[in-house]
Amino acid sequence: xxxxxxxxxxxxxxxxxxxxxxxxxxxxxxxxxxxxxxxxxxxxxxxxxxxxxxxxxxxxxxxxxxxxxxxxxxxxxxxxxxxxxxxxxxxxxxxxxxxxxxxxxxxxxxxxxxxxxxxxxxxxxxxxxxxxxxxxxxxxxxxxxxxxxxxxxxxxxxxxxxxxxxxxxxxxxxxxxxxxxxxxxxxxxxxxxxxxxxxxxxxxx
Amino acid sequence: xxxxxxxxxxxxxxxxxxxxxxxxxxxxxxxxxxxxxxxxxxxxxxxxxxxxxxxxxxxxxxxxxxxxxxxxxxxxxxxxxxxxxxxxxxxxxxxxxxxxxxxxxxxxxxxxxxxxx
Numbered sequence: 001x002x003x004x005x006x007x008x009x010x011x012x013x014x015x016x017x018x019x020x021x022x023x024x025x026x027x028x029x030x031x032x033x034x035x036x037x038x039x040x041x042x043x044x045x046x047x048x049x050x051x052x053x054x055x056x057x058x059x060x061x062x063x064x065x066x067x068x069x070x071x072x073x074x075x076x077x078x079x080x081x082x083x084x085x086x087x088x089x090x091x092x093x094x095x096x097x098x099x100x101x102x103x104x105x106x107x108x109x110x111x112x113x114x115x116x117x118x119x120x121x122x123x124x125x126x127x128x129x130x131x132x133x134x135x136x137x138x139x140x141x142x143x144x145x146x147x148x149x150x151x152x153x154x155x156x157x158x159x160x161x162x163x164x165x166x167x168x169x170x171x172x173x174x175x176x177x178x179x180x181x182x183x184x185x186x187x188x189x190x191x192x193x194x195x196x197x198x199x200x201x202x203x204x205x
Numbered sequence: 206x207x208x209x210x211x212x213x214x215x216x217x218x219x220x221x222x223x224x225x226x227x228x229x230x231x232x233x234x235x236x237x238x239x240x241x242x243x244x245x246x247x248x249x250x251x252x253x254x255x256x257x258x259x260x261x262x263x264x265x266x267x268x269x270x271x272x273x274x275x276x277x278x279x280x281x282x283x284x285x286x287x288x289x290x291x292x293x294x295x296x297x298x299x300x301x302x303x304x305x306x307x308x309x310x311x312x313x314x315x316x317x318x319x320x321x322x
Contacts, residue, residue: 019300020311023238049280050281051282076238083314089318090269090271106238109237178322185319186320196309
């Protein structure tokens with residue numbers, strides 16, 4: 001069913017299927033493998049686009065008594081997985097730098113779920129993502145990168161170091177391998193299924 | 206204005222917004238990066254800027270704002286504003302995407318799609 005949006009049918013004349021797009025976010029520090037992860041699950045090579053953003057610099061210009069504003073662009077890589085003619089999944093990699101955290105709202109609004117990729121050499125780079133998704137109540141899973149030849153960490157120790165709540169699923173992952181990325185994505189989707197079932201089972205009111 | 210009019214990392218940030226008449230936010234708030242757009246059948250490109258015409262043609266098949274931005278080489282915000290104008294002119298339609306509470310059926314289909322990779 002891949003690429004089913006691109007059937008050999010003519011451009012819609014008088015009928016257009018309503019395509020529902022759902023969004024997932026892949027977060028993690030610089031070099032944690034976000035684009036690789038997106039690419040492993042995407043039916044297209046990851047695309048890059050840019051978002052402009054204005055940031056208020058932390059330093060205040062005393063002389064003018066005004067904050068200094070800087071406008072810059074950040075690159076985002078994203079991929080697509082077509083489910084069928086009516087449903088498309090998008091995976092967006094968040095810009096890696098911590099200072100761009102405030103623009104995540106633009107990317108993450110209405111995200112169904114998120115994956116936080118953790119590089120154990122740079123655990124601190126995962127804090128902003130974990131804090132963000134917890135604060136926004138966006139369901140997420142934590143995937144600790146396990147590249148060949150690197151020291152393996154006890155997941156419990158990583159959980160403690162990151163301050164990740166006990167209910168958040170955590171796993172190991174090699175973002176370069178499609179099978180491994182699939183497992184992480186299925187873990188996240190499984191969480192969403194559990195949440196949907198609890199909602200369905202919850203008594204009204 | 207300090208850095209606001211300058212170049213950052215080789216990118217001219219401000220100039221693209223000339224295409225939008227200086228606007229940096231779209232009026233419509235329902236246009237997100239993943240929002241799917243499609244051209245209204247028979248919509249004309251008459252009177253459109255080159256960028257808007259390109260955008261409208263890209264939307265002959267449903268396409269997300271993010272993909273359209275990548276294809277046009279435009280910053281997301283600019284694409285969003287151009288798209289909002291085309292929507293208000295009745296040339297482009299928005300596929301509503303508000304899966305705040307996704308239903309099990311859609312999740313099952315996603316799980317199958319990921320497993321099939």
